[in-house]
Amino acid sequence: MPLNILMVASEAVPLAKSGGLGDMVSAYSAALRDSGVETSILMPAYPAALEQIGGGTPVARLSGLPGGDGVLIRAHMPDTGVPVLLLRMDHLFARDGLYRDENGRDYIDNLVRFASLAAAAARIAQGVRGIKRPDVVHAHDWHAGLTPLFMKLAGVKARSVFTIHNLAFQGNYPRAMGGWIGVPPELLVPAPLDDRSIEFYDTLSLMKAGIVHADRVTTVSERYAREILTERFGHRMEGVLHSVASRLSGITNGINTAAWNPATDPLIARSYSVENVAGKHACKRELQRAFGLAREPFAPLVAIGSRLTEQKMADVVADAIPHLLSRDSRVQFAILGQGEAHLEQQMRALAAQWPGRVGVKIGYDETAAHGLHAGADMLLHASRFEPCGLTQLYAMRYGTVPVASRVGGLADTISDYSLDLGRSGAATGFLFERETVDGVIGAMERSLAAFGNPSLWHALQRNAMQRDSSWAVPVARYTKLYTSLTDARPATTRRRKVDAPDTPTFVDERAAMAAG
Numbered sequence: 332m333p334l335n336i337l338m339v340a341s342e343a344v345p346l347a348k349s350g351g352l353g354d355m356v357s358a359y360s361a362a363l364r365d366s367g368v369e370t371s372i373l374m375p376a377y378p379a380a381l382e383q384i385g386g387g388t389p390v391a392r393l394s395g396l397p398g399g400d401g402v403l404i405r406a407h408m409p410d411t412g413v414p415v416l417l418l419r420m421d422h423l424f425a426r427d428g429l430y431r432d433e434n435g436r437d438y439i440d441n442l443v444r445f446a447s448l449a450a451a452a453a454r455i456a457q458g459v460r461g462i463k464r465p466d467v468v469h470a471h472d473w474h475a476g477l478t479p480l481f482m483k484l485a486g487v488k489a490r491s492v493f494t495i496h497n498l499a500f501q502g503n504y505p506r507a508m509g510g511w512i513g514v515p516p517e518l519l520v521p522a523p524l525d526d527r528s529i530e531f532y533d534t535l536s537l538m539k540a541g542i543v544h545a546d547r548v549t550t551v552s553e554r555y556a557r558e559i560l561t562e563r564f565g566h567r568m569e570g571v572l573h574s575v576a577s578r579l580s581g582i583t584n585g586i587n588t589a590a591w592n593p594a595t596d597p598l599i600a601r602s603y604s605v606e607n608v609a610g611k612h613a614c615k616r617e618l619q620r621a622f623g624l625a626r627e628p629f630a631p632l633v634a635i636g637s638r639l640t641e642q643k644m645a646d647v648v649a650d651a652i653p654h655l656l657s658r659d660s661r662v663q664f665a666i667l668g669q670g671e672a673h674l675e676q677q678m679r680a681l682a683a684q685w686p687g688r689v690g691v692k693i694g695y696d697e698t699a700a701h702g703l704h705a706g707a708d709m710l711l712h713a714s715r716f717e718p719c720g721l722t723q724l725y726a727m728r729y730g731t732v733p734v735a736s737r738v739g740g741l742a743d744t745i746s747d748y749s750l751d752l753g754r755s756g757a758a759t760g761f762l763f764e765r766e767t768v769d770g771v772i773g774a775m776e777r778s779l780a781a782f783g784n785p786s787l788w789h790a791l792q793r794n795a796m797q798r799d800s801s802w803a804v805p806v807a808r809y810t811k812l813y814t815s816l817t818d819a820r821p822a823t824t825r826r827r828k829v830d831a832p833d834t835p836t837f838v839d840e841r842a843a844m845a846a847g
């Protein structure tokens with residue numbers, strides 16, 4: 332029997348997306364399936380998801396989940412054909428938002444909503460008629476965090492993997508609510524770290540449940556796996572993470588290289604490739620038009636495309652932009668994002684103050700994101716912490732050179748250009764250390780200087796476009812992780828298999844560092 336994996340997640344593109352999680356779950360599942368592993372996704376049946384799959388087929392009724400009864404609907408992802416099971420519980424999921432209402436307030440029953448999702452996963456692992464029993468259940472982020480615990484409570488044979496996509500969002504709720512969702516009282520009290528309690532600073536934590544009960548824990552980049560063991564990046568979970576360090580590792584995300592390919596992308600003005608980047612000029616013209624910027628073909632055009640939040644340092648970036656505009660009379664900014672109201676307002680004010688040089692679109696717009704990466708010269712991607720980050724990977728594939736914080740996945744995926752090298756070497760972008768306006772300005776000035784040297788710039792662009800951001804290596808690593816837990820193996824396919832180096836755990840890396 333081929334290795335069979337059930338992904339459990341609250342979002343998966345194109346059925347539902349709020350950020351990188353939705354991209355990852357879908358792109359990774361398709362790549363894993365292509366490598367010969369039977370893969371399916373379990374997620375909530377949001378109205379937009381049901382609409383996109385054209386109804387689907389009800390396959391099982393699940394009674395007595397924490398939120399009541401549910402129905403599993405079988406369908407396939409519209410773009411990749413990956414099998415998907417949608418958990419239909421309309422009283423919980425038939426809403427416009429994934430997690431929040433239209434005023435940005437978290438739904439008050441999120442605990443019950445996502446406990447139901449996790450309980451459905453555990454039922455499937457236990458055995459549901461008409462659904463193949465998975466060998467490994469792979470739960471993603473706090474929404475699916477109760478899955479490994481519920482699997483244990485159900486005594487299933489399947490093993491569990493839990494991936495942390497962003498430790499800042501933990502799903503912490505009043506402890507007293509634990510009884511409602513079926514968590515035994517002994518797991519809701521403060522206990523020594525190795526005791527598997529899901530109590531966390533007087534709350535019950537879905538993130539902690541995933542971390543302490545899964546057979547393996549991963550994060551979406553190698554550096555983030557190390558960072559979250561420290562106070563600076565641990566969001567108070569560093570102690571818990573230390574207690575599972577021997578089961579913790581980092582696997583850097585890939586991207587959907589078919590959807591994000593400048594040679595075939597139907598959403599951009601003109602296609603181009605690393606062999607012939609001429610089409611990028613037309614994309615730049617289009618981006619300038621779309622964002623109301625002056626049509627200057629040689630002006631350095633900087634894209635910003637992310638949530639406008641503190642995590643993404645939008646506050647610091649907004650303060651840095653006027654300095655950059657004053658120091659370089661040609662530089663332009665195209666800003667696409669949405670987030671905290673005061674930061675959105677600050678960006679709008681910049682556009683009003685600098686007409687023709689700053690263009691801002693507030694909102695979430697997938698098509699505009701493609702145009703942004705295709706048309707810009709550089710991407711400014713500041714972050715206080717970044718588990719992996721996908722935006723910089725998209726930008727690099729489109730020959731848009733990233734200027735980013737040296738944290739997490741940004742540091743793992745961008746190779747910094749150092750001026751004293753004088754040559755591009757293998758550099759693909761620019762990194763900066765601090766969370767300050769000066770840090771941003773310093774790195775931007777380095778990149779603007781490089782932009783003024785066309786042969787150097789083209790070398791950086793080429794390096795960035797040639798970076799392998801495919802899923803080949805991460806799929807091989809995850810597969811190795813799964814097969815360390817179960818005897819099942821992937822079916823042999825004709826595709827070339829990639830040899831995965833062992834994914835080092837934090838403990839291995841510490842030993843390696845000590846050994847020099």
Ligand code: ADP
Pocket residue numbers: 349350351352354636637638667668669694695696697700719720721722723
């Ligand atoms: P995060 O998940 O922390 O928001 P990532 O870089 O991992 O950051 O993923 C963000 C994803 O959301 C990327 O696919 C990015 O292109 C997309 N995105 C973010 N903001 C917008 C926006 N305003 N419009 C379109 N796409 C966006």
